[in-house]
Amino acid sequence: MMDSRYAVSPLFGLCFACGFCLAFIGPTSHAQSYPTKPVRLVVPFSTGGGTDVLGRLVAHKLTAALGQQVIVENRPGAAGRIGAEFVARAPADGYTLLMATTTVLMTAPALFPKLPYKSPDDFAPISSVASGTYILVVHPSVPANSVKQLIALAKRKPGALNFASSGPGDTNHLSAELFQAQAGIKMVHVPYKGAGPGTLSVVIGETDLTFSNILPAVPPIRAKRLRPLGISTLQRSAILPDVPTIAESGLPGFEVRTLYALLAPAGTPASIVQRLNQAVVRGMQESDTKAQLLKRGSEVIVSSPQELEKTIVSEIQKWAKIIKQAGIKPPK
Helix, strand or coil: CCCHHHCCCHHHHHHHHHHHHHHHHHHHHHHHHCCCCCEEEEECCCCCCHHHHHHHHHHHHHHHHHCCCEEEEECCCHHHHHHHHHHHCCCCCCCEEEEEEHHHHHHHHHHCCCCCCCCCCCEEEEEEEEEEEEEEEECCCCCCCCHHHHHHHHHHCCCCCEEEECCCCCHHHHHHHHHHHHHCCCCEEEECCCHHHHHHHHHCCCCCEEEEEHHHHHHHHHCCCCEEEEECCCCCCCCCCCCCECHHHCCCCCCCEEEEEEEEECCCCHHHHHHHHHHHHHHHCCHHHHHHHHHCCEEECCCCHHHHHHHHHHHHHHHHHHHHHHCCCCCC
16 A cells, blocks of 8 residues: 555646646736736827827727727827836736837937836837838928038038927937938027927928928928928838938938837736737738828838837937937926
8 A cells, every 4th residue: 555645636636737737838828818808008198199090090900809999098298208107017917008109219218317117128019010201391492402402501501500390309309410410510409399380480481491290291392382302211201202311312321210119018928919919010011001001101110029129229329329419408
């Protein structure tokens, strides 16, 4: 007879076997059971803006793919930093996601020495979603019909040209600072309270030039009230295909874009991140999605979580260098 000290009960053996199996199937079961309730997608800006519109499109695609409602929740304030902090501090269970932008993920960490979150460390990158384009425009009175002519003019008259922005540290301000740094020129910065007033100031001749979001610039360009000189991305825009890129017009490698990306709190299980990645990549690549974004001046750009993280890190480094070189201080 077996010594009772070494006997194993059938119940204990069953429990041990179940635990052993769960140790191996645990990560997969996360994705298989997720989601069991509605998912919240935080947009850190007000309703009606570009990020909000894109966030609702992503929520629609994820709802269809996941079989659970993905609800957009707007948490505006501090140029997106309030919403970003909220998601960074949320439970890492896949039920709170963030629709982030270049400002939130890349320029703010480069500009503000103390943020309430750390990018990308406080997040689990899921995928990039789309990219927006800027266009360099000048008032028709400016005697320059190309990027090269504008640079030559600025070199002949240092400080004579001024450029409008939507505020210190915003992406179109930093675009102009990058342009100056690469071209070796100096212009005067004139900040406005928003991109609309900044672009309007060039239309009416109050300022000489600006880096505008492409869609608001199209009507005054077609009305001959703005002259387009260059696209900020490495590829030409389908909206204004005859306008060359700045990179092909005398500043090789010049690139500025507004990147939109989907993230979760750091520590979210890898299986959930992967499922979300597959869902958003598939949804964003559908033809109707691409057509909707093109009408809004954006294009679909998807990625792996690893690719998105590398992009965030490299962009923070790029903008930190430009901000330091230009002596830009955080807005108060």
